[in-house]
Amino acid sequence: MDNIKGRIKAFSELGSFLSQFSSEKMAQKENVLHNDLFFEGFKHQLKIAGENNTWFTSDNLFFATQSWAEALTFDNLTQWTKNEQLGKGISKNVAVIMAGNIPLVGFHDFLSVLIAGHSITVKQSSNDKHLLPFLAKYLEYVSPELKGKIVFTNEKLTTFDAVIATGSNNTARYFEYYFKNKPNIIRKSRNSVAVITGNETEGDLESLSDDIFKYFGLGCRSVSKLFVPKNYNFDSFFKGMYKRHEIINNAKYANNYDYNKAVYLMSEFDILENGFLMIKEDKSYASPIASVFYEYYDNSDDLKIKLFQDKEQIQCITSNNFIENEIPFGHTQKPKLWDYADGINTLDFLTNL
Structure with a gap:
């Protein structure tokens, strides 16, 4: 799938799918694609994720799924990408090393790489390893063109053109050394x-x-x-x-x-x-x-x-009317698609590879 509209549609369908999973109730909605194949399976993945990491309470898991459901609308995705020259260059393979401190914490990088038209190799944290592979399978059903563009690995990263890595200040030093010869975004603790x-x-x-x-x-x-x-x-x-x-x-x-x-x-x-x-x-x-x-x-x-x-x-x-670019009280965990981690525009980085 080379067209940006197709990729936007795929992720907006994923947003519709995620909107079915909330703390109020988990219930299938009409017109959500492939519910027969994926709805019960994702309920099970949420359960496993909570059992695997007890910080991932049902409230926190549902908050994460609802946050992404609200972000992944056709309008939001279109507004986010409208000024970017996505998919114009050669598709590259981007390695993404994810943290695991909160549910789906690496999803924005995953989204950014694919929406930019690249392939992705994901190395997940063991603390958050259940949800994203399942959602990737859903995306492949919605958009078969994505098959072969998403790889999950536990092995040492060897073949990639660029890397986005998130970790502690200690691991960031290792990342900066190991990936110094590749285009990279290295995120430290903040x-x-x-x-x-x-x-x-x-x-x-x-x-x-x-x-x-x-x-x-x-x-x-x-x-x-x-x-x-x-x-x-x-x-x-x-x-x-x-x-x-x-x-x-x-x-x-x-x-x-x-x-x-x-x-x-x-x-x-x-x-x-x-x-x-x-x-x-x-x-x-x-x-x-x-x-x-x-x-x-x-x-x-x-x-x-x-x-x-x-x-x-x-x-x-x-804060409340204190400083430029402040976030209102109660909204720090509700970033928009264009609220980039560390203030680094991930789409610009991916567009210019």
Whole structure:
């Protein structure tokens, strides 16, 4: 399939398929292609994914499927690709090494490579290995032209023209060395921050709780650091967080909460906590599970300079009328197709191979 409209149609059909899987109900819809072959199978893959990785709760799995269902519409895909010269050059083989911290975390790279008209070799994380191969099979049924263009492997990558790799700061150093002779995008660890001015409404802070707790804070778009004005009273912050208090009923999260609380107390760190979230004054951006770091600021101009200087560590900034390109509270985990990880335009990279 060389035409961009055909590829857009295939992925929009996948979006329709995913729209059937939500936390409210899983129910087949009319006019969704190949439901007879794939609906029950994907229900089973969601179950297996949750059993294989207990961070992948049904709520988080359904949130991921619904997010992609909302993104993969014909209109969104068309708007995203309209200014790109896709499929004009020679089709290349692009290797994609994926993380596994949240469900379908590597899907945007998968989508980008195929929508650009290239072939893809996927090396998945063992933490998130069940959903994407199944969805790839669905795409091949919708668009047989994609057969042979999607390969999953556990072997060492050998034959490829370019690479997109996501990992920790340590693995990124290995990737940069290993792939130095190929066109590449290497993504390192990043975290997201919230800027609080003290003028937030109760609704703003409740929305911020989604940015902090969604996916248990494991995503690079999860808020792990707060910037608050001097002498900020955290009472309203904790009141907003209460919306998510049931998270402590998750045994794995509760174990992390208890462990990190014990570490903080033994180290005699000053922490504030409410029974399911700890906050600690700390200049770092990456906080442990069940905790968020905070840092005071004196004036907004100095903070804007700091955020610019630290941009290589920051995935996104959520705030309310504080800074350019901010994301509204409650929306960090709802990126558009054109909200690129690390601010690197993946489609431009793929178009110019």
